[in-house]
Every structure is written in structure tokens, then in C-alpha cells.
Amino acid sequence: MGYRSEVVLVVGREVMPQFMATMCSSQQARAMCFDEATRVKDYEGEEGAILFRWDSIKWYDSFEEVEAIEDFMDWCECEELELDDGIHSAMDFFRFVRIGEDTDDVVERGDGFWSVGVRRAISW
Numbered sequence: 001m002g003y004r005s006e007v008v009l010v011v012g013r014e015v016m017p018q019f020m021a022t023m024c025s026s027q028q029a030r031a032m033c034f035d036e037a038t039r040v041k042d043y044e045g046e047e048g049a050i051l052f053r054w055d056s057i058k059w060y061d062s063f064e065e066v067e068a069i070e071d072f073m074d075w076c077e078c079e080e081l082e083l084d085d086g087i088h089s090a091m092d093f094f095r096f097v098r099i100g101e102d103t104d105d106v107v108e109r110g111d112g113f114w115s116v117g118v119r120r121a122i123s124w
Helices: 016-025 027-036 063-077
Strands: 005-011 038-041 050-057 080-083 086-089 094-099 107-109
Touching: 005 063, 016 027, 016 063, 027 063, 063 094
Parallel strands: none
Antiparallel strands: 005 050, 005 094, 038 050, 080 086, 094 107
């Protein structure tokens, strides 16, 4: 069984080269993203952006595929990109949200794609 999470990762075209380098370095990450995830291309009308979504996934740092994606996000949090309109943090071009089984277990990373977030509601 194990602890399961719902996970969404959006990768913008600006950081896609680094993301694809990550995919090349890990066959497990590539399979997780391109075989197991639900994908939405050109997410929110952003050409080249891809949303990846996993339901009920074991998101353990000890798994190679998870470690590879975490490494990609770490890279984004430390890098700056020189674009036509100036210097930008790579953080502006990805968004990651993970919701665990426990109600207070939420992880959010990246500053891009603001429509991806956590919404709480009462069901009745």
C-alpha cells in the first residue's frame, strides 16, 4: 500500500531544455512523466508548457524518478535565465503541488502557472 499523494507539475518552455536533460538522465523519471502521468500540452495556452498529473502516487524521495524531478526543481530554484526581456528566475517557469493523505501535508514549489494550487472545501 504505502502513503500516496496527488501531484501536479507544470514545466514551461523556458526551462524545458533542463527538464528534458533530466528525463534523459533517468529512464524511471521519463517513464513516470511520459507513460504514467496524465499530460496537458500547451497548458493554459502557454506554447510549449506541459502539465503532468499523478493520482495516488507514492512520491518518495528515495525513488530515483522522484529524486530526478526534485533535482530539476532544485536547479530551477537556483538558476537565472537570460531571456529577450531580461533576466528571470527559473522558478517563474515551473509549478509543483503535492497533496499527501494527511490534511496538513502540502508541498508547493515554483512561482509559475498560478492557477495550479490547493483549494479547500467542505463536502457534505
